[in-house]
Amino acid sequence: MSNASLDAIAAKSDQPFPGAPNNWRRFFSFSTDHKVIGIQYMVTAFVFFLIGGLLAMVMRGELITPEADLVDRTVYNALFTMHGTIMLFMWTFPMLNGLSNYLVPLMIGARDMAFPRLNAAAFWLVPVFGTLLMVSFFIPGGPSQSGWWAYPPVSLQNPTGNLINGQVLWLLAVALSGVSSIMGAVNFVTTIFRMRAPGMGWFRMPAFCWTVLSAQMIQLFGLPSLTAGAVMLLLDLTAGTSFFDPAKGGDPVLYQHFFWFYSHPAVYVIILPIFGTFSEVFPVYARKPLFGYRFVVVSSLIITVLSAMVWVHHMFASGTPSWMRMLFMFSTMLISVPTGVKVFAWVATVWGGKLRLDTPMLFALGGLVCFLFAGITGVMLGAVPFDIHVNNTYFVVGHFHYVIYGATVMGIYAAIYHWFPKMTGHMYYEGLGKLHFVLTFIGVNLNFFPMHPLGLMGMPRRVASYDPEFAYWNVIASLGGFLLGVSTLPFILNIVSSWVLGKRAPANPWNAIGLEWLIPSPPPVENFEEIPIVVSGPYGYGSDESLVANNPAGELISEHS
Amino acid sequence: MQGAIDSTPVVTGHEVAAHEEHQDLRVLGLITFLASEFLMFAGFFAVFLVFRGSHVQWPPEETEVELLLPAVNTLILVSSSWVINLGTKAIKKNDLAGMRKWFGITAAMGAIFLAGQVYEYMNLGYGLKTNLFSNCFYLTTGFHGAHVFIGLLLILGVLWRSRRANHYTDITHTGPEMAEIYWHFVDVVWIVLFSLIYLLTLI
Ligand code: HEM
Ligand SMILES: [Cu+2]
Numbered sequence: 001m002s003n004a005s006l007d008a009i010a011a012k013s014d015q016p017f018p019g020a021p022n023n024w025r026r027f028f029s030f031s032t033d034h035k036v037i038g039i040q041y042m043v044t045a046f047v048f049f050l051i052g053g054l055l056a057m058v059m060r061g062e063l064i065t066p067e068a069d070l071v072d073r074t075v076y077n078a079l080f081t082m083h084g085t086i087m088l089f090m091w092t093f094p095m096l097n098g099l100s101n102y103l104v105p106l107m108i109g110a111r112d113m114a115f116p117r118l119n120a121a122a123f124w125l126v127p128v129f130g131t132l133l134m135v136s137f138f139i140p141g142g143p144s145q146s147g148w149w150a151y152p153p154v155s156l157q158n159p160t161g162n163l164i165n166g167q168v169l170w171l172l173a174v175a176l177s178g179v180s181s182i183m184g185a186v187n188f189v190t191t192i193f194r195m196r197a198p199g200m201g202w203f204r205m206p207a208f209c210w211t212v213l214s215a216q217m218i219q220l221f222g223l224p225s226l227t228a229g230a231v232m233l234l235l236d237l238t239a240g241t242s243f244f245d246p247a248k249g250g251d252p253v254l255y256q257h258f259f260w261f262y263s264h265p266a267v268y269v270i271i272l273p274i275f276g277t278f279s280e281v282f283p284v285y286a287r288k289p290l291f292g293y294r295f296v297v298v299s300s301l302i303i304t305v306l307s308a309m310v311w312v313h314h315m316f317a318s319g320t321p322s323w324m325r326m327l328f329m330f331s332t333m334l335i336s337v338p339t340g341v342k343v344f345a346w347v348a349t350v351w352g353g354k355l356r357l358d359t360p361m362l363f364a365l366g367g368l369v370c371f372l373f374a375g376i377t378g379v380m381l382g383a384v385p386f387d388i389h390v391n392n393t394y395f396v397v398g399h400f401h402y403v404i405y406g407a408t409v410m411g412i413y414a415a416i417y418h419w420f421p422k423m424t425g426h427m428y429y430e431g432l433g434k435l436h437f438v439l440t441f442i443g444v445n446l447n448f449f450p451m452h453p454l455g456l457m458g459m460p461r462r463v464a465s466y467d468p469e470f471a472y473w474n475v476i477a478s479l480g481g482f483l484l485g486v487s488t489l490p491f492i493l494n495i496v497s498s499w500v501l502g503k504r505a506p507a508n509p510w511n512a513i514g515l516e517w518l519i520p521s522p523p524p525v526e527n528f529e530e531i532p533i534v535v536s537g538p539y540g541y542g543s544d545e546s547l548v549a550n551n552p553a554g555e556l557i558s559e560h561s
Numbered sequence: 562m563q564g565a566i567d568s569t570p571v572v573t574g575h576e577v578a579a580h581e582e583h584q585d586l587r588v589l590g591l592i593t594f595l596a597s598e599f600l601m602f603a604g605f606f607a608v609f610l611v612f613r614g615s616h617v618q619w620p621p622e623e624t625e626v627e628l629l630l631p632a633v634n635t636l637i638l639v640s641s642s643w644v645i646n647l648g649t650k651a652i653k654k655n656d657l658a659g660m661r662k663w664f665g666i667t668a669a670m671g672a673i674f675l676a677g678q679v680y681e682y683m684n685l686g687y688g689l690k691t692n693l694f695s696n697c698f699y700l701t702t703g704f705h706g707a708h709v710f711i712g713l714l715l716i717l718g719v720l721w722r723s724r725r726a727n728h729y730t731d732i733t734h735t736g737p738e739m740a741e742i743y744w745h746f747v748d749v750v751w752i753v754l755f756s757l758i759y760l761l762t763l764i
Contacts, residue, residue: 114586182597190590220597228604235700240690243608249693254611258604 030124032116033525034105037123039423041098042416044126045091051134052086053485055079060447060481063474068465076464077145078137078166084148085133085170088266089177092408094126096273097184099415100212102423104188106516106523107206109197109532109552114190122183129176136169144170147462149259152244152252156236163238171234178227185219188212197515199534199549203294206514206538210297211276214304215269221308222265229258253318260311268307271371271403272300274411275342278364281414282346284512285361286353289539292345299338306335316384317391325384332382339375343368358510359433363414366441370406374399377452392462395455401448405484410440413491420495421505425522428502432494439487446480507553513540519553529554591739595746598708602750605704606757609697613761620694624687626759634677635755638709641670642748645716649741655731661723664716664737667744671713678706701754705747712747715740 026036027043059079062070071079101119105112113119136143141160144150144167158165192213196205232243233255242248244255283290290296312320312328346368355361377399381387390396413436420428450473459470466474508517515532516523532552536545613619620626645667651659682699689699719740722728729737 115590118590182594185597186590186594189593190586194586194589220593221600224597224599224601225604228601228608231704232605232608232700235689235696241696241700242690242693243696251611251615254608 030120032112032120034101034113034116034119035423035523035525035527037119038098038100038102040123041094041101041126044123044130045093045095045098048086048090048130049095050488052083052091053488055083055086057481057485059083060478062464063466064478066466066468066471066474071464073464074142074145077147077462078143080462081144081147081170082133082137085144085174087404088148088270089174090126090130090133092270092404093177093181094123095412096215096270097122097181099277099412099419100188100216100273101184103419103516104191104209104212105195106422106519106527107209107514108192108195108200109515109528109534110191110195111526111528111531113187114195115187118183119187122180122187125176125180125183129173129180132169132176133173136166139164139166139169141165149256149263150233151259152233152236152250152255153246155233156245158237167237168234171230171237175227175230175234178223178230181219182223185216185223188216189220197532197534199532203297204534204537205297206276207279207290207293207297207300208273208276210300211272211279214300215272217304218265218269218272218307222262222269225258226262229255229262232258253315256315256318257311260314261308264311264314265307267400267403268303270408272303274367274371274408275300277411277415277418278346278368279342280514281360281364281418282349283539283541284418284510285356285358285364286350287356287541288349288353289541290345291348292341293537293539295341296345299341302338303335306331306338310335313382313387316387329382329384333379336375336379336382343372343375358417359428359430359437360414360418362434362437363410363417363440366437366444367407367410367414370402370410370444374402374406377402390455392460393455394451394459394461397461398448398451398455401451402444405448406444410444413437413440416495418510419516420498421509422516422521422523424499424502425505425520426498426502427505427509428494428498432490436487436490436494439483439490443480443484443487447477447484448480450474450477450480513547514538515547515552518548518551528552585735587735588738588742591742595743599746599750602701602704602753605697605701606753609701609757612693612697616693620698620762621692624685624691624694624698626698626762627681627685628759628763630677630681631755631759634674634681635751637670637677638674638748638751641667641674642745644670645741645744649734649737652729652734652737653731657723657729660729660737661720664720664723664740668713668716668720671709671716671744675706675709675713678702678709698758701758705750705754708747708750712740712744715743 026033027040029036031037031040058071059076062068062076062079068076101113104110133143140162144155146155146167150167150170155167158167192205192209232241235241236244236250242250244250244252246252279290279296309331310328312324313332316325316328350365377395381390381396381399417428417433420426454470454473454477457470459466505521507520509521510517515528515534518532519527519529530550530552532547533549534547535549536547538547540547644663648660648663648667651657651663687695689695719729719736722736
C-alpha cells in the first residue's frame with residue numbers, strides 16, 4: 001500500500017462520530033467512546049504523576065543533607081503521605097485503567113466496553129477525588145500525615161479539631177477512588193467475558209487481556225475490604241466510634257488487616273497489566289511467539305487467587321502470632337512460582353530472537369531487569385527473620401520502588417510507546433524515546449539502589465533527618481531522583497511534538513499481530529467496520545496463518561498492510 | 562490450526578446500537594457488582610465476630626438487643642423476596658398490571674421494614690457511640706438499611722418507568738429483573754446479619 005493512500009486513510013479515520021466535537025475538545029467532554037476515555041484517563045493520570053513527582057523531589061531535596069532543613073517535619077510527613085497516595089491512587093491505577101480501556105475492546109474485537117456510560121462516569125470520578133485530595137493542601141492543618149497506609153492510632157489524631165481535616169479528605173478521596181475502580185472492574189469483567197469476537201476462545205485471547213481480567217477480579221474481591229476499613233476509620237474519626245481506637249477498646253491491628261487484604265492484592269492489580277504488556281511487546285520485537293502462552297496466561301489467574309492469601313507479610317512486625325507468620329511466609333514464597341513462570345517465558349521468548357531495540361522494547365527489557373531485582377528483594381522480605389530486621393527501613397522502600405518505578409512505570413512507558421502510533425496516528429521520535437529510556441533507567445537505579453544498603457544499615461523510612469553516616473547513599477539517591485525528574489522532559493516533548501507534528505503512522509508500524517493492528521491508526525469510532533472472525537491464536541510470529549477470516553477494517557483498508 | 566471457529570458467547574455488536582448500554586449484559590454486570598458488595602458486608606461481619614471472640618460478655622451489659630421486632634421484620638423482608646419474584650414472573654408473561662401490583666406490594670413491605678428499623682433504633686436506649694457492640698450494630702444494620710433504601714428506590718423507579726407504554730414487556734424486562742436481583746441481595750445480607758447479630762445472642 002502506498003504512503004499516499006495510507007495518509008488518506010488516516011485522514012479519513014480522524015473524522016469522529018457525527019455530532020461529537022471533532023478535535024481536542026472531545027477529550028473534555030463526557031464521551032462514551034472507550035478510546036477517548038482511555039486517553040482521558042492516561043493524560044489525567046500523567047498530570048498527577050508530575051505532581052507526585054514534584055513532591056518526591058522536594059523530599060529528595062530534604063534528604064540530600066542529614067538535617068531537617070529544607071522543610072518542616074510535619075510538612076515532610078504530609079509530603080510522603082501525599083506522594084504515596086497520589087502515585088498509587090491517582091497515577092498508577094488510572095493510568096493502567098486508561099491503557100486497558102483503550103486496548104481491551106480493540107484486542108478482543110469489540111466496538112466498545114460493555115457499559116460505555118458507566119465507563120465515562122468512572123473516569124470523571126478521577127478528577128473529582130483528585131481535586132478533593134489536592135484541596136487538603138490548602139485547609140488548616142494541611143494534608144494527612146499518616147502515610148499511605150493511614151494506620152490508626154496515628155490517623156485518628158486530629159490536631160486541628162476540625163471536622164474537615166486532611167485525614168477526612170484523604171479517606172473520602174480513597175473511598176471515591178474505590179467506587180471508581182469498582183465501576184471499572186465490573187465493566188472490564190463483563191466486557192471480557194461477553195464481548196469477545198467470534199472465534200476468540202479463551203486461549204486465543206491476547207495475554208494482555210488475561211492480565212486485565214485477573215487484575216480487575218482482584219479489584220472486585222479486594223476493594224470491598226479497603227472500603228470497609230475506610231468506612232470504619234472515617235466513623236472513628238468523625239462519629240465517635242472506636243473500631244480501631246485502642247484507647248476505647250478498639251483494635252488498630254484489625255485495620256491493618258483490612259488495609260493489606262486489599263493493598264497487597266493491589267500491587268498485583270498494578271503489576272499484572274505490566275506483565276501483560278511484557279507479553280505483548282516481547283514477541284513483536286523479538287519476532288517470536290510468546291513462549292508457553294497457556295502457562296503465562298493461566299499463571300495470571302493463579303496469581304489472582306494467591307494474591308488474596310499473602311497480605312500478612314506486611315504485618316510480620318505487628319505483633320503477629322508465629323503460626324500466622326509461618327503460614328504467610330509460605331504463601332508469599334508460593335506466589336513467586338507463577339511469577340517465575342512468567343519471567344522464564346519472557347526470557348525464553350526474547351532468547352535467540354531477532355531483537356529490534358526500538359524504544360518500547362528497551363523499556364520492556366529495562367522493566368524486566370528491574371522486576372527481577374525487585375522479585376529477589378521481595379522474596380527476601382517474605383522471609384520472616386530477614387523482614388523483622390529490615391521492616392520499616394529503606395530496604396522496603398527500595399524493594400517497592402524497583403517494582404513500581406522500575407517495572408511498572410517503565411512498563412507503562414513501553415506500552416505508551418508501543419501503542420502511541422495506534423492511539424494518535426503519529427509516530428513518536430525514536431531518538432527522544434531512546435534518550436528518555438537511558439535517563440529513566442539510570443535514574444531508577446541511582447535513586448532506588450542506594451535504598452537497599454541504607455535499609456540494611458538500619459536507616460528507617462519516613463524520616464526527614466538522619467544520622468550523618470547515611471549521607472553518602474542519600475546524596476546518590478537524591479541525584480538519581482532529580483535525574484528521574486529530568487527524564488520526564490524528553491518524554492513530554494516527544495509525546496506533544498509527535499502528536500502534533502509526527503509522521504503519519506500506518507495501521508501496523510511494528511508488523512505486529514493482533515486485532516488492533518488490522519484497523520487504521522487511530523482507529524475509527526466503533527473500531528471495527530466488520531466484527532472480526534478470529535481463526536488463530538494471538539502470537540503467530542514466524543507462521544503465515546491469518547489471524548482473522550475477514551477484513552475487520554472493511555473499506556477503510558482494502559488489504560492487510 | 563483448527564479452521565473451525567470456537568464457540569464463544571458473543572455479542573457481535575451488529576445488532577447492538579452504537580454506544581448504547583448493552584441490555585443483556587447489565588444483569589451480569591449487576592451480579593458482579595453485588596458479589597463485590599457482599600464482601601464489604603463480610604468485612605463488617607468479620608469485625609463483629611472478632612470483637613465477639615475477644616469479649617467475655619457479648620453483647621455487653623447495657624447494650625442488649627431486642628428480638629421480637631427484628632424477627633417480624635425478617636419475616637416481612639424474606640417474604641417480600643417471594644412477592645417481587647411474582648412481579649417479574651408476571652412481566653415475563655406480559656402481565657404489566659400484575660407486575661405493577663407485586664412491585665407495589667414489595668415496595669410497601671420494604672418501607673415497613675425500614676420504618677421498623679427506625680422504630681427499633683429509637684427504642685433501644687443506646688446509640689452508635691456507646692460501645693464496640695453498638696458500633697458494630699449500627700454500622701451493619703445502618704449499611705444494610707441504606708441498601709434497602711436504594712432497593713426501594715430501584716423498585717419505585719421501575720414502577721415509574723412502567724407507566725410508559727410498552728416500556729416493559731415479556732421481551733424487555735431487564736429493569737424489573739435487576740431490581741429483583743438487587744432485592745434478593747438485600748434479603749440474603751439481612752439473613753446473615755440477623756443470624757449473627759440477633760440470633761447469636763441467644764447462644
Ligand atoms: C515476588 C513477588 C513479591 C514479593 C515476594 C514481595 C514481598 C514483599 C514483602 C514481604 C513486603 C513487606 C515488607 C515490609 O513491610 O517489611 C513487601 C512490601 C511491598 N511490596 Fe512487595 N513483593 C513482591 C512483589 C511486589 C510487587 C509486584 C509490587 C508492586 C507492583 C510490590 C509492592 C510492594 C509495596 C508497595 C510494598 C510496601 C508497602 C509499604 O510498606 O508501604 N511488591 N513486598
Ligand atoms: Cu505484599
